[in-house]
Amino acid sequence: MILPVDDPDDPRIAEFVSVRERDLVGRRGRYIAEGEVVLRLAASRPDHRLRALLLSERGARGLADLLPGLDAPVYVARQAVMDAIVGFPIHRGMLGLVEPPPAPDPAALLAGLAPEARVVGLLGITNHDNVGGIFRNAAAFGAAAILLDAACCDPLYRKAIRVSVGASLIVPFARVADGADMLRRLDAAGFSVRALSPSGAMRLSDYRPAGRTAVLFGTEGPGLPADLLAATPTLSIPMAPGFDSLNVATTSGIVLHHLAAR
């Protein structure tokens, strides 16, 4: 259903007004899919429902093959009107409002995984680039799920989705309360858990995973909490003297590559 929009104040497209400001207050369980790759991915996921599209005329041409099959209103505006609606020049001219599946129960998610499943646990990771990068790596290396504590930012935040190249829509994830809750649930599901730490007891390259395996990552500065490190076998990535600094998303790529290569 193609619906022309000429007025940036049209109430039908209120959900797309001032996208960046709206990002900050949240969208009550919906997310914004931006650009062709993410929009096509969202449309292809049976568990994600496209609720509305806002496209520039050029954007509508780029998705022409997709639009007839959609059960959602498709608002099409001139580029200048679309820029005025979203609040910045949106060159790619493609936005979708999407309803993701309900957040899974962490216990049910873990229980359904394969005997050799790899799971990533994130604690206190509040940077959207890092969360998006970790999801991208998890998808690339076939991780089965990601657990996030309550302090982590939302993987379905617009920028996190973009950095993940859509992996936030692919890799199942669930929230847990905190590190203790995460450890308890992983243990209950039979996972062998390792925590990344600069002072880890075993080098990552010496680690041979077996069975269900989870690896936990904390923030770049403070790292994982001391009580969690005390309760979990630790892995380290040796670095050059005087420069022991790795980005946490890069670290997740190194770890997941190691796990996938075994």
Add this chain to the structure above:
Amino acid sequence: MILPVDDPDDPRIAEFVSVRERDLVGRRGRYIAEGEVVLRLAASRPDHRLRALLLSERGARGLADLLPGLDAPVYVARQAVMDAIVGFPIHRGMLGLVEPPPAPDPAALLAGLAPEARVVGLLGITNHDNVGGIFRNAAAFGAAAILLDAACCDPLYRKAIRVSVGASLIVPFARVADGADMLRRLDAAGFSVRALSPSGAMRLSDYRPAGRTAVLFGTEGPGLPADLLAATPTLSIPMAPGFDSLNVATTSGIVLHHLAAR
């Protein structure tokens, strides 16, 4: 030499005016060091010369131990004046104008490296986050040098330095003309060269480096040029079916970790 500045139009601090716009036109062989970590690093490098500092009052307090030993003017402004000079709210209140050492000749740089040196070669990498991330990984895993073709962006661009956490000031780098020039110079210096490619002949995890080793990285989309891939043994990082997408900085971390762990 502490010099108060009250007027954003003071001609003495012209080099710090409108930092972002000035980034785009370049600084004739100088660079901007931003924030405490990078500024202290620049001050500690004997081959980098601090030419001027612009600090907020709080910034000056944060560097109080460093200032007496500096042979450069230190301009100190109130936060509002500093914001007006640089053109955005600069919360950390610390900027330095620094002269790096002359760019080394690539042949001389390579000739001076150790028998087991690891070198990174970059082709067509124009994104400052990626170049900064690759330098950070190179420093963390002890790579001896980085070669960049003419298309790569400047590792001493402000954002690249910030993302590198200062590694752009630590890891020696040199420019070459293009991929053919890079291969010729690495070959002349006795380097065994490998190129990263999604369709690479050997899995990275099976690769055992020996002697001087260089690994080449191209852009995420098009990858390395076909003629270069035809002339160089290739390595691949196997990924999940349907999601063969890794960030190039993350890829460099995975590769350099593998080389360092052998």
